[in-house]
Amino acid sequence: MSRLSIHPTAVVAAGARLGPGCRVHPFAVIGPDVSMGPNNEVHSHAVIEGRTEIGAGNVFHTHCHVGGAPQHAGWRRDHAQHLRIGDDNVIGEYASVSGGSHDPAGGTRLGDRNLLMAYAHVGHDCVLANDIRMANAATLAGHVQVHDRAWLSGHTAVHQFVRIGEHAFVAGGAIVTQDVPPYCLVQGDRARLVALNHVGLTRSGVASAERAALRLAFRMLFLRPGSLAxxxxxxxxxxxxxxxxxxxxxxxxxxERGCITAVRHAAAT
Structure with a gap:
């Protein structure tokens, strides 16, 4: 089993727990309430703090800030900021992940194999599932839920308490104020439906019969008249x-917030 490696210029507080095989590069800072599993890598000038539990095999790139105080007007210094991160995530340069605001049983959650590119931001009490991609400067406000294999393109902004469904694709620069249905592509300010996320579904190996059913469901749900019910x-x-x-x-x-159902244009589905 690989040994723990900490550069002499890194600051690892007393009380921090780092698993075997972890590598901490020059000038990184790790707080006293951080618990880290095996084989994580913390690059130069990264900061990990708060009550943060980290799984295995994650990479924290230079100048990212993980587990910091939530950007929440009601947060007080005596509130602990809880954050749990799973396995094999990549947190990009200057990306930030806030800790939770109040409830120790809640807090901010990241699952496994997520990629947060440079300058991405995950707000307090967000819950991210698995295999999610957040491109450069994609931003989540507090309490956002993002389901498996969703993709948020560059400079997207997501309102608090919004849900992003599985396999959803949010196009670059979109402003999202309502829930994004699973398997769908949304675009614009305010974001509207464009089409089914054909590319994402195909790349993820969704069976052709399921894709055909989703194409028909998209037309029936979003392109036909009548009440949604x-x-x-x-x-x-x-x-x-x-x-x-x-x-x-x-x-x-x-x-609860209502889903995006308005279609920007009747693209082929």
Whole structure:
């Protein structure tokens, strides 16, 4: 098993726990309440603080800031900022991940294999699942939920308490103020539906039968007239056999902020 490596100029506070195989580069700073599993790499000038629990195999690039105080007007210094990070994540240069604002049982959560590119920001109490991509300067406000394999392009901004569904694609510069349905591509200010995320679904290996069902569901849910409740009922009747369509419908029905359903243009689906 690899030995722990800490550069002499790095600052690792007493109380911090670092697993075997971790490498801490020059001038990195790790706070006293940080717990880190094996084989993590912390590059020069990165700062990891707060009550932060980190899994294995993560990379923290130069000048990123992880586990810091939430950007929340109601936060006080006596509130601990909780953050949990899973395995094999990459946190890019100057990216920031805030700790949670209040509840020790809640806090900010990152799953596994996520990529946060340079200057990306994850706000307090956000929950990110797995295999998510946040491009340069993509920004999440507090309490945002991002589901598996979602993609947020550069300079996107997501309102607090919004949900981004699985396999969703948010185009560059989009301003997102409502939930983004799974499997869909949204664009613009304010973001509107464009089409199904064909490329993402294909690259992720979603079966052709499921993709065909989602194409039909997209047309029935978002391009046909009538109330959303009636359209959902029609989709359930015709496509109830599809697990992907069932998840799409469940997401729409569970939305508290309301989902993006307006279509910018009737792109081929």
């Amino acid at each position: 009636d359209r959902i009922a029609a989709v359930r009747e015709e496509l109830g056999w599809s697990p992907s369509v069932a998840r799409l419908v469940a997401f729409l029905q569970s939305s």
